[in-house]
Amino acid sequence: MTGIGFELLATDGRARRGRVTTAHGSIETPAFMPVGTAATVKAMTTDAVAATGAEILLGNTYHLMLRPTAERVAQLGGLHRFMNWNKPILTDSGGFQVMSLSDLRTMSEEGVTFKSHLDGSRHHLTPERSIQIQHMLDSNITMCLDECTPFPATPAQAESSMKLSMRWAKRSKDAFVERPGYGLFGIVQGSVYPELRAESVAALSDIGFDGYAIGGLAVGEGQETMFTVLDFTEPAMLKQRPRYLMGVGRPSDLIGAVRRGVDMFDCVMPTRSGRTGQAFVRRGTINIRNARHAHDERPLDAECGCPACQKYSRGYLHHLFKANEMLGPMLLTWHNLHYYQDLMRELRQAIADGRFETVASALEARLAEGDVEATTDPLGKPPKPQKQNRPPKAEKPATPNTADQDTTDE
Numbered sequence: 257m258t259g260i261g262f263e264l265l266a267t268d269g270r271a272r273r274g275r276v277t278t279a280h281g282s283i284e285t286p287a288f289m290p291v292g293t294a295a296t297v298k299a300m301t302t303d304a305v306a307a308t309g310a311e312i313l314l315g316n317t318y319h320l321m322l323r324p325t326a327e328r329v330a331q332l333g334g335l336h337r338f339m340n341w342n343k344p345i346l347t348d349s350g351g352f353q354v355m356s357l358s359d360l361r362t363m364s365e366e367g368v369t370f371k372s373h374l375d376g377s378r379h380h381l382t383p384e385r386s387i388q389i390q391h392m393l394d395s396n397i398t399m400c401l402d403e404c405t406p407f408p409a410t411p412a413q414a415e416s417s418m419k420l421s422m423r424w425a426k427r428s429k430d431a432f433v434e435r436p437g438y439g440l441f442g443i444v445q446g447s448v449y450p451e452l453r454a455e456s457v458a459a460l461s462d463i464g465f466d467g468y469a470i471g472g473l474a475v476g477e478g479q480e481t482m483f484t485v486l487d488f489t490e491p492a493m494l495k496q497r498p499r500y501l502m503g504v505g506r507p508s509d510l511i512g513a514v515r516r517g518v519d520m521f522d523c524v525m526p527t528r529s530g531r532t533g534q535a536f537v538r539r540g541t542i543n544i545r546n547a548r549h550a551h552d553e554r555p556l557d558a559e560c561g562c563p564a565c566q567k568y569s570r571g572y573l574h575h576l577f578k579a580n581e582m583l584g585p586m587l588l589t590w591h592n593l594h595y596y597q598d599l600m601r602e603l604r605q606a607i608a609d610g611r612f613e614t615v616a617s618a619l620e621a622r623l624a625e626g627d628v629e630a631t632t633d634p635l636g637k638p639p640k641p642q643k644q645n646r647p648p649k650a651e652k653p654a655t656p657n658t659a660d661q662d663t664t665d666e
């Protein structure tokens with residue numbers, strides 16, 4: 257095997273059931289990749305991450321090149337061994353976080369020079385250097401360095417940014433050392449403009465990659481626009497290669513994107529939200545810090561098999577967050593990752609069974625229903641009469657849902 261393998265096992269409408277094979281094992285798709293920023297999925301051991309069903313993790317080049325450095329990770333046996341994760345790993349190129357985290361960036365045709373957000377030290381990231389770093393990390397899926405076009409962008413801005421990314425994609429391909437079980441993905445840019453997305457898909461297909469990512473989305477354009485971009489971008493993409501939608505997203509984003517032919521996803525939402533008390537459940541989202549959970553004996557989600565749901569009540573989880581106990585973020589992170597993997601398992605099964613639309617619509621309908629209120633607190637004051645007939649209030653999310661991408665230090 258050269259590069260990474262991809263087998264398209266079934267399709268249902270535009271939804272695809274597939275399998276990616278790498279030197280460290282295979283990944284059933286559609287797949288969700290938890291984000292392991294600094295060689296750790298925050299608040300989780302790798303055994304726990306694997307127990308949720310995750311088959312691949314994402315590592316961040318930007319964070320790892322600054323600390324502990326790619327050279328150190330290589331000296332300690334590569335990222336798999338370093339973090340005790342023997343399954344596939346995908347690394348990003350570092351470009352997105354250079355743009356969002358570092359100071360004093362200077363962009364040129366050659367690459368980007370920036371100051372570390374950790375200690376102010378100066379670094380230079382080029383397509384070649386990014387590929388070299390990801391090689392040292394021993395990443396199974398390497399991403400090309402690109403410029404994530406900001407949103408909104410004028411057609412002229414989006415075009416020059418996309419064209420720079422295409423030149424960098426060619427340089428990335430030239431720098432990539434091919435070996436069995438390791439692959440390189442190109443990244444489609446072009447903002448919200450159909451001609452530019454089409455030109456980007458064609459340019460990348462000419463160069464030839466193991467897989468194709470769709471970049472520049474989940475940057476504030478909104479779900480409807482994101483789906484529109486997928487609708488005009490996906491049909492032009494090669495059928496026999498995996499498609500990866502970067503930085504997405506909420507459960508409803510995943511369902512809608514799988515419907516539109518996407519195979520792979522990553523997002524900090526389940527982990528970051530879990531740490532701040534937001535749980536993703538089958539009926540939408542719950543903010544466990546909300547007072548209404550204090551006396552609630554029910555689990556977060558009665559259908560979930562994770563330890564947080566099997567062994568603990570909402571009342572206990574609420575208490576942990578109120579008391580700032582570290583077990584709270586650990587259990588909610590575990591639950592959120594488990595829920596995301598359950599969702600992907602269900603979608604994969606639905607595609608294999610030829611029932612995608614039925615299952616997806618049912619999942620979407622339940623997500624829209626919202627949480628069911630608990631009964632009255634036996635230790636609390638009786639509810640005020642004027643509030644009794646009000647519909648349950650939508651809970652304020654613990655974290656904003658608009659920008660899904662990793663703009664802070666996850």
Ligand SMILES: [Zn+2]
Pocket residue numbers: 556557560561562563564565566590591592594595
């Ligand atoms: Zn759970």
